[in-house]
Amino acid sequence: MRLEDAKPKAGSKRRKKRKGRGIAAGQGASCGFGMRGQKSRSGSGTRPGFEGGQMPLYRRIPKLKHFPIVNQKDYTVINVRGLADLAANSDVTLTSLMEAGIITTDDGPLKILGDGELSTALNVKAAAFTRSAREKIEAAGGSCEIV
Template identity: 70%
Template sequence: MRLHQLSPKPTSKKRRRRIGRGISAGQGASGGFGMRGQKSRSGTGTKPGFEGGQMPLYRRVPKLKHFPLINHKEFTIINVEKLNTLATNTEVTLESLMAVGIVTTNDGPLKILGNGELTVALNIKAAGWSKSAQAKIETAGGTITHASSVNDQSNNG
């Protein structure tokens, strides 16, 4: 026996309710919709989510941009292409980059991104990095490790 072969007993089928066909039908006059008002009229009434003109919930909830993130972390971001000017086997930290002049402001812990190419082997200490940056650094013969100042960061920030 399959699901499409199932059917109710012939005596168990119930007639559909015929609304607004006189008082003898049981749902005459206003047909169970009350006396007046928007929900008693023909048609669907209101759209789903309509709150009577009040700003609906889906428009009150903040989305996408322009609302503060809770525990948002700011990083000092730099791409690997900017590190090509450094000497081979240099230890790269936020302080060393500021001393050389590659980074001018300290916006938070250092994060390395993978835009561009890297041709120099460097020993980088950063709070976070992208997977593409890690691949380019290791391909060039360098290493990347977590900076000691930030302990709670995962390796890709």
């Protein structure tokens, strides 16, 4: 088959109706639009969403107040409270927490949050720390390292 052989199926293409060209044309006078009214006038009629002057739906509903953060970073988060049961002077990373069963899913780099208390010194290696988490780990004698 060649490009010049490609033709539409017989009967699928129809001529455009020539409205308002006399009664012999089949759509003369009012052209099938009825007698009077907005939909019988020339032009495109009403725009999409127009409700006859009533306040349209897109203006009645509340608008979007806040836009989502583009390229938001997703972290695997854990509070300082979750690190309290670990042995003193142990290295804390995402893999060691998953092996210990403290974290069950890897949702991205590790972030330490500051809720809870810590009494043992730990060497924590994470992608991010909150200010309170860093203070609590260092107050317990541990160290914070950003990976």
